[in-house]
Amino acid sequence: MDGLLEWIGALPFAVAIRRSATLYIFANAAHILSIGIIVGSILPLDLRLIGFFRSVPVGVVGPYLSRAAATGVALAILTGFCLFSVRPVEYAGNPAFLTKITLLTLGVLNAALLHMTPQWRAAVKGGPxxxxxxxxxxxxxxxxIGAVLAGRWIGFLLE
Structure with a gap:
């Protein structure tokens, strides 16, 4: 595992980001914007699904916000990997990072499982x-929300 982590840290883009404060700032900003897309689409959709904003049809916002969230997740994974590559050995041993990755995986799995159910398809078609x-x-x-909190916690546990 250490060999893989060292290989990731030696990738050309990882070296470039590590050597350039400007590149790191842009990668970090892109990651934060990606998280904003996730939270900005997931939370309103989840709130609608649990019963808030009843005047907004799930069939209208559900597919759109789901695609926006998926785009945010894809961008966050891409930009997060760039940030991870700067210090992969340290991040791989960071409990907050491991918590964040676990929650990210659970969040994607939860969404994927929901979207495969007949209950989701019925809701999108205007059903109950x-x-x-x-x-x-x-x-x-x-x-x-836990993933965002864990992500903020990462920097406090790095030495």
């Missing part, structure tokens, strides 16, 4: 919001 959909939304909110 089932308990399964509501619980998944509540879990999603907890997971993504």
């Amino acid at each position: 919001l089932s308990l399964r959909v509501r619980l998944s939304a509540l879990l999603s909110m907890m997971i993504w």
Whole structure:
């Protein structure tokens, strides 16, 4: 595992980011913007699914906000990997980083599983919001807020 982490840290873009404060700032800013896309799309959708904003049709906002969140996740993974590559050995041993990655995985898994259910398809078609959909939304909110908090915690645990 250490060999893989050292290889990641030696990748040309990792070396370039490590050597350039400007590149690091841009990678970090892009990561923060990506997180903003995730939170800015997931939380309103989850709130709608648990019963807020009832006048807004799930069929209108659900597909759009889901795609926006997926785009944010993809960008956050890409930019996060760039940031990770700067200090991979340190990050791989950081409990906050490991918590964040676990929560990210759980968040993506929760969304993927929800989108495969007939309850989600029914909700998007204007049907009732089932308990399964509501619980998944509540879990999603907890997971993504936890991931953001864990991400902020990372820097406090690095030496």
